[in-house]
Structures are given as C-alpha cells and as structure tokens.
Amino acid sequence: MGSQEQPKIKIAIVGGGIAGLALGAGLAKKPHVDFHIYESVPEYKDVGAGLALHMNAIKAMTLIGPEVRQAYFDKALEMGEEDQEMSTEVILAQGPHQGTMVAELGKAKGRKTVSRADLLDGLLELVPKRCITFGKRLDKIESNDTISTITFRDGSTAQADCILGSDGIHSTTRRYILGPDHPATEPVNHEGWQIYRTMVSAEYAREHINPKWTQTVPILLGPRGHVNCIPLNKGTRLSAGVAVRGAKFAEGGQAPDLDPELYKDYSEDAQKIVRMVAKDTSASWTAADHDHAPVYYRGRVAMFGDAAHASMPFAGNGAAQALEDAAVLDLLFGKTTDVNQIEAAFDAYDRARRPRSQAVVDLARKFGRVYAYAEPSVPAEDPVKMKQFFGGMAAMTNNFDLGKQDEDALGFYEEALGKKSTGVGEVKGPDVGKVEGQKLPPPLT
Template identity: 35%
Template sequence: MSSPRKPINIAIVGGGFAGLALLIGLQKYPHIDAHVYESQDEFTEIGAGAVLGPNAQQAMSLIDPRILEGFQRRAIFGFQEPNAEGFHSWATVVKGQTPDVDEIVMHYKHKLKDSTIHRAHFIDELNKLVEPHRAHFGKRLSEVREGTGGDSDPITLVFGDGSTAEADIVIGSDGIHSVVRKHILGVNHPATNAFFTGAIAYRCTVPMAKAKDTLGERAIQPQFAMKCGKDGMVFGFPMSNFSLYYIAVVTFNNAPVPHDQWKVKPNVSDLRARFADFEDFVRKQVELVPDDSSTLGWSIWEMPPAPTYFNGRVAIVGDAAHASPPFQGAGAGQSIEDALVMEQLLGKYLDPARESIHPLTTTEATLMIFQAYDTVRRFRSQKVVTTSAETGRLLSGNEPGVSLHAKDIHARLTDREQWIFEHDQVQQVKDAKHVFEEAELALARGSNRL
C-alpha cells in the first residue's frame, strides 16, 4: 500500500490584497500546504482608500464568504439614496475649470451601493482569516533559486536576513518592485520594472471645523464629485462621523522621482500655484492642505505589460503582475480576481484524486494551471492598466487629440467602468478551467495516455 502523498508546498511572496486572499482560498484544500512570506514585521498596506467594486466583491465571496463579510464590516458606504431606477452613484467627475465648470465628465452608477475601504482596514480583516502558522514575517525576498536536478527539485527562496525557504510552487505577490517578476522576466527585460507616471497623489485630513470655516456648509455635504482640469484633480468629503474632512489632490507632469521612492514631500506653495486657475471651491480645498507631516504624497507608478505572468513553477499576481494607476478605481479589484482564479485552479487540478482522470506530475499540472491563469487574467488585467492610464490623461488634459471640454472627455469615457464592474467571476473561473482541461486532454492524446 502506497503512503499518502505529501501536500504540495506553495510559497506566496508578499502579504498584500492578492497574496492574503490567495492564501485564505488555498487553506481549504488538504492537499495544499500554503505559506506567505511578508517583508514587514506585520501585514501592512500603504496608501489610503481602495475601491473594490462589484466584480471584486463577487470574487471575494467565491474565494471565501468571510472575506466579503469582513469587507462589509469595514467599508464606508455612500450616503446618497439610489435613483428612481435603483442605481447608486459610484463615481462622478466634473470640470473644475472654465469654460465648462461643473459640467459632468463621467458618472458611473450601479445597483450595489458605492463603497470604499481603507487599505489597512481590509488587510486587517484578511489577516483575521489567515491560519497563524502560515504567516512568516521579516522575510524580504532577495533571490529565487530553481534547482538544477530536474523539475522535482524544490524552489529555494533566499531572504535578506540570510534565511531560506523551499517550495514546490512560488507565487509572487510582492508588489510593484517585485523580485519574483524580475526572476520570471529577467532583470534586463524592458517590462521588468515599473515606471513613474508623472502623477503624485497628496492625501490629508483636516478638522471639520476648519473645513467649514473655509468651505462653508458644502464641507458637510456627503455628496461629492472629483473636480478635474489641466494637470490636476481634487476631491474631498466628510469622514469619521463628520469630525474630519478628507482631501485628495492629484498633480500631473511632475519631475521624476527615484525608483524606490513612494512618499513625496509636499510643496504646498507649488500645489496652490498649480490650481490657481481652478474654480473658487477647488482653490479653497487645496488651501486646506496642511504644510506638515500630516500630508502624504504618493508617487504613482505603472507596470509595463508583461509577455507572461509565469515561468516554470513561478508566477505573479496582483501589483507584481499589473500595477495600475488609480484613475478607474479598478486596480485593487484585479488583485482579488487574480487570487480567485489562481486558487480555484490550484485547488482543483493539484488534487491527487484527479490522477484517475489524467495522471499528471506536479510540474505538468502546475505549468498548465499557470498557462490557464495567464490566458484568462493577463489580457483583462493589462487592459485595466491601459485604460486607467488613459483615463488619467483624459481627465488631466494630457491625452493627444482630446480637448479638456467636458463633452469631449465624456465621449471617450462612455462605458469605461461597465466591462470592469460587470465581469462575471463565475464564468471567468469556468473559462480558466476550460483552458486547463483542453491542454490536459491534448497532453494525454499526445503522450498516448488515453
């Protein structure tokens, strides 16, 4: 009688949205032993709010309903009532400059209530679902080493503290400066490194009393719209039970920043100068931005389209695969979609019970899993990156051949969110499984296994 097969060891590098959601999904499979290696001393997430739209919420529920429950506990839902057709307003952008101030540029609505979540709050909810023995901290990846003894050799992860870990499969969720991506594509590949987009987002909060003194009663109105114009966008809204006023200011065509620099020191005088010809309310919002450490500037980076999301038994998900500018509020949701497709494929097709259907080695199954994942996820996720970057250019007057008039921008943004938010996650998983099973059948026929 043969002994039971050891669970397949999967190492996930990085504990962001994609990495933790993937780990939570894989925990339910007894034939998989998944672990996450996080560079920080705890699970953290930089930045402020994230939009996780209807597509991402459906993906959460399919990975593990508890993820969606955690999201719903911590998300901030919109104040506005639905319209007569039952649609909630998700995103509204209007002009903040003459000649068409307050003309609508983009307005997206959905049957689900609009919502945002603080990134740290969502990470906290994901962390609650992680089995503690599967999380390893202070593990900053420095190298991926693949064995020379054949496909069955373990892959070795080398960390900055000198420690190592071995795995049968490695999945990089290690963000925009991904070491795993460099391993897959090669350090000299033109798509290996992210590039600075020239945009910087400044975020801060001010006491509501101060906001009301400057903005009047408009500061406490929960309805808000982003104001756009040449090389800039601004929006603000009340939060923390109307005790604080949140402000976000985005500038474009900034000077280059170093490759490893996320945070940018704000220059408030420069900010005010950039918005000098915007309407009065926008100028007052920018004037509220404090000239101190409470204002954080974040440089915005973009990942070039990779020709593949895997190489051998190593793959990438989330920002490591397709870091996106934030101008469609869709990048974080793509990370959750990645996690869903990947965990469903790994969970089903690494199951040793399937050997009676088509006997595959772990390496054969892994390569076909990654190919199916790549086929289904790469085009869609890279399209989000491309259209998000284009949206930013359109809203800031930097898209060649398109004026800053609201009607011209609107014409280019029609149905911009529809194909993202309405994507059927159940069908996406079915598509990925179909790709795998077609490849599996072809392999079986080619090797006379049928």
C-alpha cells in the first residue's frame, strides 16, 4: 500500500467485459490504486454466448477474491444436483464408433453454466459505480514514459498512468501495441469456421430434441460439423449450435445456409439438434482467433483477455484465460505501489501469461480439428487415442497450478525490478517486430 504522500496509481481499463470487470473487482480492494473502466456499449446485451467455466476459471476468480467466485455461483445454473459430478460430454455422432463418449470435459461436482450477460451483471456489482463509464468507445491511444491519454469516439479524453486494454478480439489496444500492420494484429479464421447458432426456450427445445440435451452440455462430433447445446438462464433457455469447419463463404463473406440433409449419417440425436438450429440461424457468427502476438505490452500500455489472445471457442477456455490474466494482473498491482514499477509489472505479466494463454489458442484450434475428424494425430477411427488426447488437454487447462503461476509472476516481477534498479537493462518489452527468438508456447502433441 502506498504511503500517505504517495499518489495513487491511476489505471484506465478499456473494455468492461469479463476480463475488465474481474480485474476491476480486484483493484477495487486496493487503496493505492485509482482505476476507471471505460466500456463502449451503453448497456450489456446477451450476445448469446453461454459459458461453462472450467476449474482454472474458478481458481482464478477465487484468487481475485471469494466474492468474485460467489458472483459467478450466484448467477450460474447448476447442471445437475449439487453433489453430482457433471461434465461436457464429447460423443462421436458419426462413423463406425457412433455413440462412443471420448471425453468428459471440465468434470466437477455441482458444475454450472452461465450466460455471458448474467456473469457480467454479477461482476458489475463488485465494481463501484463511480469506477465505470458506459458508452465510451476507445478510438486512439497516446502514451509516453509518464502519461497515457485515451481519446474516445465522442471526442472526449481521459488520462492515466497506464492503460490496460481488455477490449476484446477486435482490440484497439492490440493495434496500438503491435502496430496496425503487424501480421498478428487482426483476428484470423485460418480454417474457415462458421458457427450456426440458435437461442430457444428450454420448453421449445424439449419438443424438438432429446430433452436430455437441455440439461447437460453435449458436443456431438462429426466431419461436417460438431453439434452442441448449452443450457442458460437457470435452465429456462437453450443455446444450440453447429460449428462447421471449412465453410464455403460467398465473396462478400456470407456463409452458406445450414443444410440438415448433410447430416443424415449423424446420430438421430445430433440430426434433431441440427434441424432445430437450421430453423433459425439468426444468432450465427463467423469464428476467429488471434495468431500469436510477440508481446502483450508496450511501455505503459498492456492488453489482456481476448484482446491479447482470442481463441476459437472449442476448448471452452477463453474466459478462463481472461480470468487468469486478471488474477495475475491483480496480484502484480497489489505489489506495484509506484508508477515507476508499472513496466516491471507488465513485463512480469507478459512472461507469466503469454506462453500459456497462447498455448490455449493453439489448443482450441486443435480441438476444432479433432472435433471435425480432421486432425491426423488424433483420428476418429481410434477413440482410445481421442480419449487420451482429451484427458491430457484437460489436465493442461483444468488442473493447472495457478498458485505456481502467481509465484512465477512474482519472481519475474522481482527480476524486472532488479534490472531497472541496477540499470542492467531497461524493461521496455520485446520488440514487436522481432517474432523470431521470442519464447513461444511449446508445441502441442
């Protein structure tokens, strides 16, 4: 905590999504920090994403504070009885092993799902009203060694000692940090993913599909798309979708219609879901993610959450990674009491979080290929190999040691502070143009 004479550290958080609000909930408890969240939308709307938060997300929320975890539990829908173990069931829906379950992802007692809008409402209650302004869209960042200025679309400006951008996949902060022409700046969709999605009442869904799938999170696999359902809003609504790899987009980028005829060799349960989705695909979207950024900060401007490492939704761990970022930044800003320590905190955050969060981006791509029977190293003809793959990957996301990640971050922070105080090297962040030689995540096997 800062001494009485020491001015508070002024932080501007751009983007009040899951990452920004979770960090805000943590910073609200730090008397030496004066933060403000600038969110572009006037109010949150349900964009249709239902989230199943894995164990690493719950651990990250707990690290920020038990009230953050509680906010999630208060808003989430229990998938089964409180002491019953539940999971995302991954089942082969096509081919000779049709019906075989190859994974139970995120298995936990009292497992829950939550709609993004409900989770945001819960987190928002933990952020003092005076610390957030809605309807403020970041347009431009200017930053030097002492002051960072943000200009909003409405022409107004704000100043802070540093900027933390959690402004999502199309991040303006990312464009500032990497530069507009860097190959990793804009989102990409290398494998042509289109997500057909519908939102219906649970009652309607029970009339059209196996009622079992209105209460759990199934992923039904096959080569022309995987099918899934997520119960939302305490079981009253259902988000159901078909994710297609290699969609043939029209020249203007328009996706083809979802054709249930193409799924005739899928299981009857999967076909029923496809038919229900095809009736109304208005909640559909084209998926995208980020190629690896060589750095997550530049001077006193850093990015976190999807802004730093948007991933395909297939490993179900994007929000969890955003929460892990928030937990590490919250920890580091607990130690950072002087503006001259900010870049050391960003350096430590970058080193602690970049390799893992980018490995999860790669993992989500690989999940997508496995779901589409398109990953040669994990063939659908070999369900045992599939089980081994999912088991190993769950250990990487779900059972990750967040305490160790915190320890590492603090070690990196001390190292960075040491460099600064001895003048051995200035902490400025790696050169964004120099991708080669950067520490990249280990290859996934």
